[in-house]
Amino acid sequence: MPNTLKNTSVRLGCGAGFWGDAFDPALELAERGNLDFLCFDFLAELTMSLLQRVRAKDPGQGYVPDMVNWFADLAAPAKASGTTLVCNGGGVNPRAGAEALAKAMQVKGIAGRKIGVVAGDDVLGRLQAFRDAGMKLTHMRTGEDGFDRIKSKVVSANVYLGSDGIIEALEGGSEIVVTGRVTDSALFIGPAMHRLGWGFDQPDRIASAITVGHILECAAGCTGGMSSRFDQMPRMGEVGFPIAEISGDGTATISKLPGSGGHVDQFTVKEHLVYEIGDPRSYFTPDGVADFTAPHIEETGADVVRVTGMRGKARPDSLKLLIGYSDGWIGEGLLMFPWPNAHARARKAEETLRERFKRLGLASSAISFNYIGLNMLHGPAAPIPASDNLNEVGLRVAVKTASRDEAEKVRRACSQLWIMGPGGTSFGAPMKPRPTIALWPTLVPRDLVSHSVEYITS
Amino acid sequence: MTRSLVDIAYVRAGDKGDSVSVGVLAKSPEYYAQVVASVTPKTVAALYGDWVQGEIEVFPMPNIDGCLVLMHDALGGSATNTLRFDQTAKSLGTAILRLPAIAP
Numbered sequence: 165m166p167n168t169l170k171n172t173s174v175r176l177g178c179g180a181g182f183w184g185d186a187f188d189p190a191l192e193l194a195e196r197g198n199l200d201f202l203c204f205d206f207l208a209e210l211t212m213s214l215l216q217r218v219r220a221k222d223p224g225q226g227y228v229p230d231m232v233n234w235f236a237d238l239a240a241p242a243k244a245s246g247t248t249l250v251c252n253g254g255g256v257n258p259r260a261g262a263e264a265l266a267k268a269m270q271v272k273g274i275a276g277r278k279i280g281v282v283a284g285d286d287v288l289g290r291l292q293a294f295r296d297a298g299m300k301l302t303h304m305r306t307g308e309d310g311f312d313r314i315k316s317k318v319v320s321a322n323v324y325l326g327s328d329g330i331i332e333a334l335e336g337g338s339e340i341v342v343t344g345r346v347t348d349s350a351l352f353i354g355p356a357m358h359r360l361g362w363g364f365d366q367p368d369r370i371a372s373a374i375t376v377g378h379i380l381e382c383a384a385g386c387t388g389g390m391s392s393r394f395d396q397m398p399r400m401g402e403v404g405f406p407i408a409e410i411s412g413d414g415t416a417t418i419s420k421l422p423g424s425g426g427h428v429d430q431f432t433v434k435e436h437l438v439y440e441i442g443d444p445r446s447y448f449t450p451d452g453v454a455d456f457t458a459p460h461i462e463e464t465g466a467d468v469v470r471v472t473g474m475r476g477k478a479r480p481d482s483l484k485l486l487i488g489y490s491d492g493w494i495g496e497g498l499l500m501f502p503w504p505n506a507h508a509r510a511r512k513a514e515e516t517l518r519e520r521f522k523r524l525g526l527a528s529s530a531i532s533f534n535y536i537g538l539n540m541l542h543g544p545a546a547p548i549p550a551s552d553n554l555n556e557v558g559l560r561v562a563v564k565t566a567s568r569d570e571a572e573k574v575r576r577a578c579s580q581l582w583i584m585g586p587g588g589t590s591f592g593a594p595m596k597p598r599p600t601i602a603l604w605p606t607l608v609p610r611d612l613v614s615h616s617v618e619y620i621t622s
Numbered sequence: 623m624t625r626s627l628v629d630i631a632y633v634r635a636g637d638k639g640d641s642v643s644v645g646v647l648a649k650s651p652e653y654y655a656q657v658v659a660s661v662t663p664k665t666v667a668a669l670y671g672d673w674v675q676g677e678i679e680v681f682p683m684p685n686i687d688g689c690l691v692l693m694h695d696a697l698g699g700s701a702t703n704t705l706r707f708d709q710t711a712k713s714l715g716t717a718i719l720r721l722p723a724i725a726p
Contacts, residue, residue: 209639210702305639305694390712392632392647431632431647434686438645440636444681444690457683473685491703532698532705541708544671545717562705600703603639 173411174359176352176376179238180204180251181383183211183228189383189405190234192421194241194249197407201355202242204251205348205381206231212345213488213601215255216288216320227261227342228253235340236268239277239622243339250330250341250351256320258283262342262620269622277622280333282343284615287485287608288321294608304484304605314604317489323608324484326450329615330354336619345486349377353451356410364479370452371476372414375459378447379418379436379471380406386418386436388426399425418469428467437461446477450484450610453477482607491602492529495574496562499581500536500590506557509586510535513559516585520577521563530564564600571597628719631657631688635715642674642696644715647688654687655726661689665721670696673714691718 177199179190183206193202206228219226231253242249254261262281269277287294294301301311322345331354333341343351353373356362362369379386383405388397397403404424410416420428437456441447444456458475497517501509514533521531534540536558538548561578565571575594582591627646630653635644646661648654663678676694683689697711698704708714 209700213702305641390634392634434647434688435632435634435645437686438643438647438683438688438690439634440638441643441645441690442638442641442692443679444683457681457685459685461686488702494703494705530698530705534707541713542717542720543673543714545669545673545714545720560707562707564703564705602703603700605639 171359171361173409174356175200175407175409176355176380177202177407178380178383178405180206181381181385182206182208183230185383187234189403189424191238191241192424193405193407194238194245194247196421197247198245199247199407200359201248201250202238203351203355204231204253205351206251206253207255207345209486209603210601212256212322212486213320219256224260226257227255227264231261231342232264232268235265236272239269239274239340240272248334248339248341248355250355252343252346252351254281254283254342254344256286256322256344258342258344259618265340265342266620266622274622277339278337279620279622280336280338280341281618281620282329282333282341282346282615284329284613285322285325285345287323287613288318291318291321299608301606304607311604314489317491318487319490319601320488322486323613324450324486325613325615326350326479327354327357329617331358332617334358336617338619347449348381349374349449350451352377352380360410360412364451367452367476367478368474369414370479371454372410372416372474374447374449374452374454374476375456375471375474376408376410376416379433380408382436382439384426385439386432387420387428388432391432391435393431397426401425414474415470415472417464418471419467428469430461430463430469433461433469433471448480450479452479481610483610483613485606485608487604487606488601489604491600492564492566493568493571493597494562494600495565495571495597496560496595497574497578498592498595499559499578499585501557501559501586502588503553503555505552506554507535507538507552509588510557510559513581513585513589516581517561517577520580521573524573524577526563526573527570528563528565532562534560536560568597625723626719627657627660627721627723630723631719633715633718635712637697637701637710639700640695640697642693642711642714644691644718645688646691646718647686651687654684656723658682658689659726660721660724661691661718666691666693666718669717669721
């Protein structure tokens with residue numbers, strides 16, 4: 165049954181919290197969620213650099229390939245439910261992603277569907293022009309001005325866009341919206357603003373949408389996933405992804421499909437409110453600044469949580485630009501040691517590896533050794549037991565190098581311990597060197613970056 | 623026996639760039655005052671030692687009976703290039719629960 169309260173409330177679901185998330189909860193929401201919008205976040209900080217590398221090899225690629233298959237499969241059930249699909253799976257090539265989707269839909273006999281494509285976030289080709297115009301591109305965190313130091317190594321440069329493009333695409337009649345780098349929360353804020361008729365001159369209302377978007381954007385993250393009380397969460401392998409209903413007055417409820425796994429309760433929602441944020445009094449997005457110390461969160465039923473009292477400030481004049489650049493390689497290895505004297509074996513193995521690194525002439529900028537079972541996760545916060553009577557201890561080594569060849573020496577040294585290492589050592593499969601990306605976040609004036617919207621029909 | 627935060631609080635940790643954020647939530651409103659008394663920049667700095675190189679901020683969140691710990695230069699780079707196995711600091715955050723629960 166379609167939602168009869170359209171325009172006085174909006175019903176949103178989250179279909180993915182990352183590229184690699186489960187499809188079945190999204191399909192259930194498309195079929196049975198009675199949603200106005202089903203929104204998918206596919207992008208993480210590293211993703212844009214990975215996709216830019218893919219695109220460099222093939223100009224027709226650079227979007228999230230899963231998006232094409234997923235949306236082609238979801239298009240029919242979403243249409244039947246009156247649900248609009250929104251995602252940022254366009255990656256660094258939203259138009260190519262939308263074209264691939266249109267083709268995949270045609271193969272399934274789904275014709276005449278309007279896909280809105282939102283772009284404008286990719287400024288990789290404009291960085292030099294920014295510099296020429298006198299912009300310093302100062303590092304947001306460190307205050308460093310030395311952008312030219314990393315210029316030749318830059319792989320990706322994307323501005324986090326807000327909701328404007330999604331709103332425009334929805335006003336233009338899109339049944340599916342595919343974007344590049346918009347904020348995770350914009351995927352929810354845009355549809356909410358569009359449906360409820362809210363404007364950027366209503367900061368408290370926008371703060372409601374930001375807060376709800378933040379709670380929903382990691383999918384199972386607010387329905388039992390990552391929970392401190394995971395042991396109490398039923399059937400997490402069949403977890404339901406979250407649903408939010410936002411009213412015109414800015415209040416909201418968070419829930420999930422009846423019968424699905426997991427829970428929505430005050431703690432699953434509160435835990436997600438504090439997830440991956442900075443100063444909670446000012447949660448910055450391109451659409452507005454939400455105060456996360458304002459919302460009141462209460463359970464109003466089984467798997468229903470009500471969120472009220474959201475407050476915020478007007479959207480900022482600057483947008484965040486995240487530049488990714490090549491930052492050398494990491495070589496790593498993992499060795500496991502059994503009782504008796506597992507810890508002592510691991511320590512001797514570290515000593516031996518350091519000797520091998522020296523012999524191999526390993527050039528590195530940082531070396532890290534950790535003991536699995538003792539301090540790999542908590543570091544200095546973990547007390548080391550006085551007695552060496554543990555069942556097993558692992559040694560993990562990770563080394564930062566400038567080149568692949570240097571990183572390869574770490575793998576070689578670890579393998580050499582197969583025979584020259586402590587008795588009883590097990591190695592598993594050797595770990596391949598991997599290239600790494602470093603991030604350079606900076607701010608750019610809003611008026612320098614504008615979104616674009618175009619349409620493709622399946 | 624002295625109680626520690628694990629008895630009275632939950633955590634959710636995450637990363638942003640080289641910063642680590644840890645939300646600490648009282649299991650019940652009556653523990654909120656103890657949580658904010660126990661989790662301070664000083665106690666957190668002593669706990670993590672040289673794994674946190676930058677400033678530590680603690681923001682009270684009375685609306686959810688908790689606080690947000692923000693640790694700068696705490697990930698050994700960012701998730702994309704840190705040498706840590708726990709690339710997004712999700713495991714690192716639970717160490718907060720080792721702190722002794724201090725009466726306000």
